[in-house]
Amino acid sequence: EPEVTQTPSHQVTQMGQEVILRCVPISNHLYFYWYRQILGQKVEFLVSFYNNEISEKSEIFDDQFSVERPDGSNFTLKIRSTKLEDSAMYFCASSDTGYVAEAFFGQGTRLTVV
Amino acid sequence: AQSVTQLGSHVSVSEGALVLLRCNYSSSVPPYLFWYVQYPNQGLQLLLKYTTGATLVKGINGFEAEFKKSETSFHLTKPSAHMSDAAEYFCAVSPANTGNQFYFGTGTSLTVIP
Numbered sequence: 001e002p003e004v005t006q007t008p009s010h011q012v013t014q015m016g017q018e019v020i021l022r023c024v025p026i027s028n029h030l031y032f033y034w035y036r037q038i039l040g041q042k043v044e045f046l047v048s049f050y051n052n053e054i055s056e057k058s059e060i061f062d063d064q065f066s067v068e069r070p071d072g073s074n075f076t077l078k079i080r081s082t083k084l085e086d087s088a089m090y091f092c093a094s095s096d097t098g099y100v101a102e103a104f105f106g107q108g109t110r111l112t113v114v
Numbered sequence: 115a116q117s118v119t120q121l122g123s124h125v126s127v128s129e130g131a132l133v134l135l136r137c138n139y140s141s142s143v144p145p146y147l148f149w150y151v152q153y154p155n156q157g158l159q160l161l162l163k164y165t166t167g168a169t170l171v172k173g174i175n176g177f178e179a180e181f182k183k184s185e186t187s188f189h190l191t192k193p194s195a196h197m198s199d200a201a202e203y204f205c206a207v208s209p210a211n212t213g214n215q216f217y218f219g220t221g222t223s224l225t226v227i228p
Binding site for chain 1: 157159
């Protein structure tokens with residue numbers, strides 16, 4: 001069964017450092033998403049990406065965040081200067097339609113900022 | 115605006131007993147409704163979804179949910195709990211006219227007691 005894969009599974013970084021979270025979406029999917037879940041809180045939408053550009057983003061997705069599809073398979077989330085409050089589980093997802101998104105989620109990357 | 119409320123952050127049931135996880139939503143437009151399950155150290159897996167048509171939706175692993183517009187609810191049920199059902203369950207809503215975003219509830223942790 002096709003799946004979304006995320007690397008690394010856990011990353012620890014110092015405050016102020018840049019981090020890149022990597023995702024390999026399902027190969028024929030065209031819509032890509034990042035969500036995050038701060039411990040004990042709900043899963044929150046960060047950004048959606050289609051046709052090599054951001055289609056929608058939340059208030060959380062400020063200038064410290066960026067996304068990129070550097071090649072035909074990877075989809076990355078970059079945080080330029082991490083803050084303690086960026087510590088969370090980050091989920092990547094992909095879907096083959098922009099509507100009725102039967103999105104497939106990856107297993108997540110747990111980011112810990114110290 | 116869309117939001118999801120899951121009543122009960124922790125639910126415990128005995129093995130073989132009925133599972134009932136509650137979800138209420140608010141949406142300014144007709145919503146699509148989803149239930150996701152997250153097993154330990156795994157990603158979010160779609161259990162079932164409601165878009166249009168029959169209001170009783172059957173999903174994987176014996177789960178089902180009923181969309182009740184008058185009650186703005188989408189409760190998840192399973193007649194007989196198995197030990198393997200122990201996981202975190204998330205209700206989510208997606209506006210039918212955009213479909214780019216999911217709005218998740220805070221999740222319900224299900225414990226199955228042998």
